[in-house]
Amino acid sequence: MVNKEQFIEETSQLLEWIANYFQDVENFPVRSKSAYGDLKKQLPENPPEKSESMEIIFKDFKQKVIPGITHWQSPKFFAYFPANGSIPSLQAEFLTAALGVQGMKWVTSPAATELEQVMMNWLRQMIGLPEHFTGVIQDTASVSTLCAVLAAREKTTGGTSNEQGVAGNPLRIYCSSEAHSSIEKAVRIAGIGSRNLVKIPVDEECRLVFSELESAIRSDLEKGYRPCCVIGALGTTGSCAIDPLDDMAELCSRHGIWFHVDAAFAGNALILPEFRKHLAGFDKADSFVFNPHKWMFTNFDCSAFFVRDSKQLQKTFELVPEYLKTGTDQPEQDFSNFGIQLGRRFRALKLWFVIRNFGLDGIREKLRGHFELAEYFEQWVKDHPRLELVVPRNLVVVCFRFRREGVGNEELNRINAHLLEAINTTGKIYISHTFVNGCYTLRFVCAQTNTELKHVEEAIKVIDQCLSHI
Numbered sequence: 001m002v003n004k005e006q007f008i009e010e011t012s013q014l015l016e017w018i019a020n021y022f023q024d025v026e027n028f029p030v031r032s033k034s035a036y037g038d039l040k041k042q043l044p045e046n047p048p049e050k051s052e053s054m055e056i057i058f059k060d061f062k063q064k065v066i067p068g069i070t071h072w073q074s075p076k077f078f079a080y081f082p083a084n085g086s087i088p089s090l091q092a093e094f095l096t097a098a099l100g101v102q103g104m105k106w107v108t109s110p111a112a113t114e115l116e117q118v119m120m121n122w123l124r125q126m127i128g129l130p131e132h133f134t135g136v137i138q139d140t141a142s143v144s145t146l147c148a149v150l151a152a153r154e155k156t157t158g159g160t161s162n163e164q165g166v167a168g169n170p171l172r173i174y175c176s177s178e179a180h181s182s183i184e185k186a187v188r189i190a191g192i193g194s195r196n197l198v199k200i201p202v203d204e205e206c207r208l209v210f211s212e213l214e215s216a217i218r219s220d221l222e223k224g225y226r227p228c229c230v231i232g233a234l235g236t237t238g239s240c241a242i243d244p245l246d247d248m249a250e251l252c253s254r255h256g257i258w259f260h261v262d263a264a265f266a267g268n269a270l271i272l273p274e275f276r277k278h279l280a281g282f283d284k285a286d287s288f289v290f291n292p293h294k295w296m297f298t299n300f301d302c303s304a305f306f307v308r309d310s311k312q313l314q315k316t317f318e319l320v321p322e323y324l325k326t327g328t329d330q331p332e333q334d335f336s337n338f339g340i341q342l343g344r345r346f347r348a349l350k351l352w353f354v355i356r357n358f359g360l361d362g363i364r365e366k367l368r369g370h371f372e373l374a375e376y377f378e379q380w381v382k383d384h385p386r387l388e389l390v391v392p393r394n395l396v397v398v399c400f401r402f403r404r405e406g407v408g409n410e411e412l413n414r415i416n417a418h419l420l421e422a423i424n425t426t427g428k429i430y431i432s433h434t435f436v437n438g439c440y441t442l443r444f445v446c447a448q449t450n451t452e453l454k455h456v457e458e459a460i461k462v463i464d465q466c467l468s469h470i
């Protein structure tokens with residue numbers, strides 16, 4: 001039985017620690033300074049036979065685990081794409097953990113299913129997807145994209161791949177050479193084979209070249225391949241480039257090909273009407289994924305996956321074992337029929353807390369603030385005599401590098417890799433890199449929940465100091 005007093009006392013200490021952590025997080029080295037093995041050598045090889053007190057466990061957490069943490073919630077985290085949290089999200093996660101429900105079927109926790117239905121409908125409206133889209137929460141964009149590829153495969157093969165494997169002429173999947181690696185993983189797992197993933201070249205701003213996609217599909221049809229799915233990027237991982245989604249959607253609809261849009265990070269910006277109105281085509285997709293856990297202040301994991309034809313998704317995944325049959329089942333209400341997992345976390349609760357506590361106005365204000373900070377940083381790069389933008393800024397992602405007249409690209413790549421390491425070793429900020437058109441490129445992403453102008457100014461100071469040592 002729970003000892004209520006003990007629980008309250010112990011948990012109060014954790015809460016106190018969390019409150020202090022949030023207050024001080026920007027003073028921690030953003031990228032952990034640990035070397036491989038630092039934690040492992042402090043831990044016993046075997047599990048304890050006897051109970052240990054929470055006091056000792058918590059002390060070890062602070063002393064042994066925290067040094068090995070990279071602080072994704074630091075406002076000076078400018079690397080990768082963020083994994084944003086927020087107070088309302090954390091509070092909901094706390095309650096979710098307390099309830100510990102399995103929302104695999106409506107009956108296994110009716111509120112979990114119904115809240116997810118309502119939240120996905122709210123999110124659908126928030127990003128401007130038409131009413132006929134149905135949403136389901138997955139853990140990650142990788143799994144959402146895998147579900148899209150599997151549903152596309154089932155549609156193209158008429159469902160025969162379930163029993164017979166993918167028989168007949170090879171299926172083909174298309175995406176740009178800048179698309180996320182999760183697509184190749186999905187194609188492999190779906191049994192379609194990496195060799196049937198056609199990577200379409202990109203232009204100098206990293207966007208898929210539409211005419212190349214058209215001719216790849218034409219040529220494949222002539223050779224007897226079966227084009228199955230085209231995946232468009234709304235915000236590539238490297239530079240946040242946006243593919244010509246409208247043309248791609250039209251082409252797919254002409255050929256009856258499934259069109260999936262991977263908007264893992266940038267899809268959150270669709271909450272801003274001023275961003276959405278410049279972006280035709282995303283709403284014509286067969287499926288669409290974006291991650292509130294990246295840029296909508298909802299703790300990892302929470303990936304919003306939408307499909308135009310939920311029946312197709314259900315056909316792909318529905319399988320109800322005997323022990324889960326109730327006699328009054330409505331399979332279209334059970335989220336386990338819309339994805340790979342049977343057991344499902346109650347993730348809708350944190351969306352409910354976040355959307356209500358921020359309000360749409362509050363979310364938009366944060367996103368607009370991030371755009372302003374990214375513009376500020378971009379302008380600093382443009383004005384800097386030793387830096388250059390590698391591609392024009394996309395949303396809040398600034399791709400830049402050190403340059404010097406007369407120095408070859410290979411040498412510049414080496415210097416920029418060295419510069420990145422020097423910047424991150426300071427522990428004061430954290431940024432990451434990509435390659436754009438053969439150039440080693442530093443990425444500065446302004447999207448952490450609590451980033452303010454002072455943090456961007458500190459980043460500028462750190463980068464300038466590191467530049468002065470080149």
Ligand code: PLP
Pocket residue numbers: 081139140141142143180182233235236237262263264265291303
């Ligand atoms: N798609 C894009 C464009 C991404 O940038 C990422 C990760 O950054 C992913 C997919 C994979 O996201 P997840 O970690 O949710 O699987």
